[in-house]
Amino acid sequence: MELYGSSSMATTPVTYSDATVVTMDEAGTEHERGWIRIENGLISDLGPGDPPGPSESLGGAVITPGFVNTHHHLYQTLTRARAQDADLFTWLRTLYPVWARIDDEMLYAAARTGLAELALSGCTTVFDHHYVFPRGVSGLIEAELRAASELGVRIVASRGSMDLGVSDGGLPPDNLVEQIDDVLADTERLAGIADGAMTQIVVAPCSPFSVSTRLMEESAALARRLGLGLHTHLAETVEEEAYCRELFDCTPVEYLERVGWLESDVWCAHCIHLSQPEIERFGAHGVGVAHCPTSNLRLGAGVAPVREYLDANVKVGLGVDGSASNERSDLFFEVKQALLVARGRGGPGAMSAREALQLATRGGARAIGRTDIGSLEPGKRADLAIWRTDGLELGGAADPVGGLVLSGPHRVDRLVVGGNEVVRDGELLGADIAEIAREQRKQAARLWA
Numbered sequence: 426m427e428l429y430g431s432s433s434m435a436t437t438p439v440t441y442s443d444a445t446v447v448t449m450d451e452a453g454t455e456h457e458r459g460w461i462r463i464e465n466g467l468i469s470d471l472g473p474g475d476p477p478g479p480s481e482s483l484g485g486a487v488i489t490p491g492f493v494n495t496h497h498h499l500y501q502t503l504t505r506a507r508a509q510d511a512d513l514f515t516w517l518r519t520l521y522p523v524w525a526r527i528d529d530e531m532l533y534a535a536a537r538t539g540l541a542e543l544a545l546s547g548c549t550t551v552f553d554h555h556y557v558f559p560r561g562v563s564g565l566i567e568a569e570l571r572a573a574s575e576l577g578v579r580i581v582a583s584r585g586s587m588d589l590g591v592s593d594g595g596l597p598p599d600n601l602v603e604q605i606d607d608v609l610a611d612t613e614r615l616a617g618i619a620d621g622a623m624t625q626i627v628v629a630p631c632s633p634f635s636v637s638t639r640l641m642e643e644s645a646a647l648a649r650r651l652g653l654g655l656h657t658h659l660a661e662t663v664e665e666e667a668y669c670r671e672l673f674d675c676t677p678v679e680y681l682e683r684v685g686w687l688e689s690d691v692w693c694a695h696c697i698h699l700s701q702p703e704i705e706r707f708g709a710h711g712v713g714v715a716h717c718p719t720s721n722l723r724l725g726a727g728v729a730p731v732r733e734y735l736d737a738n739v740k741v742g743l744g745v746d747g748s749a750s751n752e753r754s755d756l757f758f759e760v761k762q763a764l765l766v767a768r769g770r771g772g773p774g775a776m777s778a779r780e781a782l783q784l785a786t787r788g789g790a791r792a793i794g795r796t797d798i799g800s801l802e803p804g805k806r807a808d809l810a811i812w813r814t815d816g817l818e819l820g821g822a823a824d825p826v827g828g829l830v831l832s833g834p835h836r837v838d839r840l841v842v843g844g845n846e847v848v849r850d851g852e853l854l855g856a857d858i859a860e861i862a863r864e865q866r867k868q869a870a871r872l873w874a
């Protein structure tokens with residue numbers, strides 16, 4: 426049964442030409458007028474000028490690697506524009522009881538919505554951090570995998586977890602926490618059905634304030650035994666740091682080290698409140714960061730010191746984060762937002778347009794531990810985002826790449842995943858947006874009923 430798509434897709438060879446090719450390789454190679462050839466789902470060759478053999482002209486479009494979203498909660502598209510002026514902890518306490526009613530039908534509709542939005546913003550690989558598992562509800566992660574498979578995008582799903590309820594000093598309500606053994610067994614089961622290319626499973630306890638120390642430690646042990654990635658939220662707000670100091674008598678990063686998480690198979694969301702030595706420790710230990718600028722601004726949490734992370738050789742990717750704290754799942758918007766907040770914090774030299782684009786591509790792939798995506802190089806997967814440059818907003822631009830970022834966000838013209846077109850002429854090929862939107866509203870109404 427072909428449930429989740431194949432890891433090596435046999436597609437008709439195709440060559441795209443007459444395009445600015447932004448490879449995002451180690452040297453930052455760009456071909457102002459170049460071409461790229463795709464065979465069997467992989468990039469077979471690329472170069473400047475005219476290609477050898479027949480090709481399809483893209484008429485001066487820009488080709489970038491497909492974007493990689495490094496942090497999200499797809500289920501939250503059902504709970505947008507709620508607790509609009511709340512801080513993180515109040516926002517969570519308001520929404521937990523609603524999220525506790527989610528089922529697989531709702532998650533499927535929510536995932537299709539978020540994944541469709543992301544695909545139209547140039548995203549070919551989506552990491553989703555799901556940690557809400559109401560008792561007696563099954564098939565949640567399978568619903569996400571199915572939604573991604575139908576749309577044709579790569580998904581890195583997580584079997585998240587919470588086991589520290591209010592009565593044990595945690596934040597989530599007691600009816601939303603699980604037993605450690607159940608979490609670990611279900612994670613191992615799900616890891617067995619992922620193919621590693623179109624679908625992956627990551628071990629992702631929610632956060633230090635909703636998960637016990639034992640679950641943090643056992644999650645790391647399981648991930649290392651199965652060769653899976655590890656993810657959690659970290660140092661998002663000053664309240665979280667105060668909570669950590671009170672409960673564990675250390676900072677969030679010290680806690681991470683204590684539970685064996687300061688390793689290169691880990692990436693953490695937000696990481697706003699780190700000291701300079703802690704930033705350098707992330708770099709030295711290879712811990713990655715999912716930078717979510719819009720969500721952080723929306724919740725008034727602060728701005729992550731991304732310039733400092735990059736200078737310390739920390740792997741940094743971008744995340745839209747869940748739609749309850751960033752109502753729009755548009756990764757191009759995060760590219761521009763990352764550039765703007767970095768400059769707002771550190772001046773005009775704090776981040777270039779190409780560095781912002783790199784966070785969404787090569788940086789994101791590195792952060793989540795993927796070496797097969799994130800750049801356009803022979804042998805890598807054929808995940809491409811193709812951007813038109815003939816619209817109103819790029820007229821007069823001295824440089825199509827800088828112009829694209831500075832005038833963003835944009836809807837992608839074509840999106841190619843493993844050699845297959847997922848978006849063409851700005852429209853999804855594998856799904857009807859009106860139908861997705863209708864069904865998502867129906868399921869949101871069920872959740873709130």
Ligand SMILES: [Zn+2]
Pocket residue numbers: 496497498554658694746747
């Ligand atoms: Zn999050």
